[in-house]
Amino acid sequence: MKFITKKEDILNELQILQGIVEKRNTMPILANILINASQDKVELIGTDLEVGMKTHFSAEVEETGAVTVSGKKVFEIAKSLSSRDDVSCEKIDEKMMRITSGASEFKVNILPKEDYPQVPEPKFEKDINLPLEKFKEMIERVYCAISHEQRYYLNGALMKLKNNSIELISTDGHRLAYTCSKIEDLNITEEIKGIISKKTLSELRKFEDKTIAFDLDENNLFFNITNRTITSRIIEGKFPNYEAVIPKDNSNTLTLSREKISNAVSRVSLLSSERSRGVRFSIKGNKVSLFSSNPELGEARDEVEVEYSGDELEIGFNSQYILDFLSTVKAEEVCFELKDENSAVLMRTKEEEEIEYKYVLMPMKI
């Protein structure tokens, strides 16, 4: 294998693979990427067995062939090189690859390409194209509520595709984020459902283009823009019955200025207890009084003017969960639909937005 390319061409693609290659040393080969030079392009593949990425760049290929090499080291090398000179990569023998650029020379250890795990091959025959900007906005709305715990089926967001809508749902058991966007004719005949891992969503946030092509097989979801394809193993397990926990008849509606409540909650939470981050809301008339205390630090209070016509209520929340919602939405005014101090609260923007967003939060006793 031998090819010559521009520094920027190889560096951009190596950069995008950094989010994929395994950092924990569970299987050493997963810290590597596969470099595969064919006729006039070089393909790069990274995978952690759950999420894989395949990309390519153009190069002058003198000799076809493939090697695997540390994804992190080859990226750091490419980054360090001068932009004036082209980069040449050449397999010396079964153990070494040489990278040269100008007077710089590196010899890095390689492993045989046969050791590298297979990454499933998508076909993209279904011709499903999702509007990328909108999809990324939806990811933003559910990202914070994705769990990172043992219940592995919560370590991602559930995606539901119908011909005229995209839905994303995430939950960590304490809160739930639901978002839905109406789309015209996605070319889908039967509803498609699957849990996308957090890592995939995080990578998709970095993509830029008008649309993103989508495909799936039994075990994997595929996303593609131009030269880059993400393969995401569908997270197995039953996603909880989220529809049942979205409140439908909470009769007490509290309308707040997003900025004001957000500032007040941030302030008061400074003295909340470090683990539970609890802040108490006392809602009475057109006023919300906020309170937090921590025996080791002290206590904090604040007040915010609101619109409210429901029953007097004292209710506690993890302030971080509230701030996650308030920093995700951009609307000036938000509504909390409340029932009582023990029941889940529905949070939303006051005015309906193009992308529907519901945030459900379980209160806690403080």
Add this chain to the structure above:
Amino acid sequence: MRFIVHIDMDAFFAAVEQRDNPLYRGKPVVVGADPKGGTGRGVVAACSYEARKFGIHSAMPISFAFRRCPQAVYLRGNMKKYVRESHKIFKILESFTPDIEPISIDEGFLDISSSYHLFGTPVETCRKIKDTIKQKTGLTASIGMAPNKMTAKIASDLEKPDGFVIVSQEKMLHFLYPLPVEKLWGVGKRTLELLKKRGIKTIGDLACCDVNELRQLLGKNGVHVWKLANGIDPRDVDAVEMVKSIGHEHTFEKDALDVQAIEDTLMLLSEKISRRMRKKGYKGRTISLKIRFSDFKTFTRAVTLDYPTNFVEDLYKNALTKAKSFKLGKEPVRLIGIQVSKLEKEPQQPDLFQQNGSYSPKKEKLYTALDEIKDKYGEDAIKHRK
């Protein structure tokens, strides 16, 4: 320069009884379980210095105590009264410094480094503390003052009862070195044996050892005790009240072979602990079972849950599982106990989706209601079904 004070009341429960009943003064007094003429079970909670002369000490089985001194005054004790006295004593301590770390009902650490100047010198302050306690409660305390907690504790114990031992920074090593090595915290029976084999008898012997050798011999604890032996103990007086565990144990009237009786007792203990935890607002993650067989062999087994709890069923189920790992019904059980530790007081975030083991506000409401019924109508008014 720190001035750390350790205060330990002398034979606290017994002293309170002797104070309140002149007939008991000068006599051996034992507070604890009913000795029942030598067949009684349970243990000694406290005993007067007169009783100690007979070789009686706290935590000793009451039957042993009775054998050694049948003529002693045996009292069941009055916990309410002792708690009241303890509050009085800690109130007095609070008038000297806010930096108080209570260790038990009759023992605590004080840091007077930043407050002694209000009362004179550090030594004068200690004298005042001791005198005020005597004057206001009629009880004597032993006091030790030193530059660190470990030395202060050793000092208060040295001239008990009515002790008053001051150890200055300059004389600290001089004070520590000749003392037997078992005076140090962290030197228990096993460590002591290992040290004795090496000819290490005094704190001074230990201080002169090579720390790496001690590490090999005793592991981490080796480094710890070496530091203590050299007078190094930077631990602060922890002013926040720290309850580390809540537990109960029960000594059977007759060693129990009946599995049913053991299970019933575990349920009773679970109910008691659960209720006490809720009263104090605690939840805990670690549930330990203690079991003592008729031959006095004692075992503890613990399990740590991934969520904190104070619910009866969690305590009972986990304690029972641990109890069943022993041959219940084959070997007679003398004592059984449950303890909950890794306590926290944090409010808990309930789950949107109810699942096993997750925290439920509904359940909490139910238990609080049950507690109220018991408060009103007594412990037996309503019970948990196993």
